[in-house]
Amino acid sequence: MNLYKLHTNKEELIGYDKILNVPKFAMDYVHENAKSDNTEKYKQAMNTIANDSESAYNYAADTIYGRFPEGEDAIFEKADNAFYYVYTHFDERYRPAEDIISTSTEYALRYAVDVVEGEFIAGEDAISTNAGASYNYARYALYAPFLEGEDIIATSAKYSYKYANEVIKGRFEAGEDAIAKDAQWSYWYAKNVIKGRWEKGEGAMKTEKTDDEGTMKWWNLYLKAVLRK
Numbered sequence: 001m002n003l004y005k006l007h008t009n010k011e012e013l014i015g016y017d018k019i020l021n022v023p024k025f026a027m028d029y030v031h032e033n034a035k036s037d038n039t040e041k042y043k044q045a046m047n048t049i050a051n052d053s054e055s056a057y058n059y060a061a062d063t064i065y066g067r068f069p070e071g072e073d074a075i076f077e078k079a080d081n082a083f084y085y086v087y088t089h090f091d092e093r094y095r096p097a098e099d100i101i102s103t104s105t106e107y108a109l110r111y112a113v114d115v116v117e118g119e120f121i122a123g124e125d126a127i128s129t130n131a132g133a134s135y136n137y138a139r140y141a142l143y144a145p146f147l148e149g150e151d152i153i154a155t156s157a158k159y160s161y162k163y164a165n166e167v168i169k170g171r172f173e174a175g176e177d178a179i180a181k182d183a184q185w186s187y188w189y190a191k192n193v194i195k196g197r198w199e200k201g202e203g204a205m206k207t208e209k210t211d212d213e214g215t216m217k218w219w220n221l222y223l224k225a226v227l228r229k
Contacts, residue, residue, distance in 0.1 A: 020044045023055040031063070050074060057081040061088065072096070079104035083111055090115075098122055109133045112141040124148055131156035138167045150174055157182035164193045176200060183208035183218040190226050197227060 019025045020041060026048035033042055049055040049071065056071025057078075067089045068075070075097075076082045082097040083104075093116050101111045101123065108123025118141055120127075127133045127149060134149025145167055146153075153159050153175060160175025171193060179185045179201060186201025205219040223229045 021048055023048055023052040027055055027059070030059075046070070053078045053081050057085055060085060076100050079107040083107040083115075086111070087115055102126060105130045105133050109137055109141075112137055116141070118142070128152060131159040135159040135163050135167070138163065154178060157185040161185040161189050161193070164189065180204060183216075187218040187222050187226075190222060 020029055021044070026045035029041065029045040030049065033039070033045075049059050050068070051071075051074050053074045056068055056074045059071060060066065060068035060075070061084070072085075075085050077100065079100050082100050086094045086097050086101075087110075093111075098111070098120075099122070101107050102120070103126055104123075105126045108120060108126045112118070112120035112123060112127070113136070120141065124137075124146075125148075127137045128146070129152060131149075131152045134146055134153050137149065138144065138146035139162075150163075150172075151174070153163050154172070155178055156175075157178045160172055160179050164170065164172035164175065165188070176189075179189050181204055183201075183205045186198065186204050190196070190198035190201055202219075202222070205222050206216065208216055208218055210216055
């Protein structure tokens with residue numbers, strides 16, 4: 001709550017002369033005094049907004065519905081704000097925003113897929129720290145293997161299978177240890193990648209947790225669809 005609004009002589013209150021240095025109050029002032037854009041107080045409020053990442057981004061997104069050049073340095077201090085600002089206001093990649101975007105696994109991936117629509121070298125170090133991001137980068141940005149991300153992909157049964165089936169379109173030996181520990185992904189790997197018996201994954205399928213009736217879902221599917229028994 002802005003308590004200054006509740007005082008009839010707010011100019012006399014201690015600290016009122018500095019209130020426009022606070023982003024929240026600066027935004028309130030600008031919204032309430034949009035027609036007074038030549039006053040010193042208005043300029044003070046806009047300067048505060050332009051130097052705060054969240055406020056500058058919100059001003060562009062929710063007030064002027066367009067680019068806010070005076071606030072871009074501040075906007076580009078945070079990866080999320082930088083990504084959404086570029087995605088919303090540019091028809092192509094915008095290199096001044098890329099340094100900060102490249103530090104975030106999530107937004108480096110989204111920038112590669114949704115903005116660059118291809119290879120984003122600056123963001124690959126961040127992307128390669130996460131198995132899901134590495135798979136998605138290979139699948140939806142590169143449309144090709146992502147070698148730098150294969151070590152982390154290989155730690156995940158799910159993404160090792162998906163990387164093998166949808167990116168490499170063949171065996172992904174680095175990820176087979178992880179896959180072989182999971183009944184579900186062992187089944188899919190045998191069925192769709194190996195396209196036949198895969199002994200390495202049979203142990204997980206045989207020892208999976210069963211339901212109350214003792215049914216071993218993935219082992220039974222394996223017997224029927226892969227081994228044809």
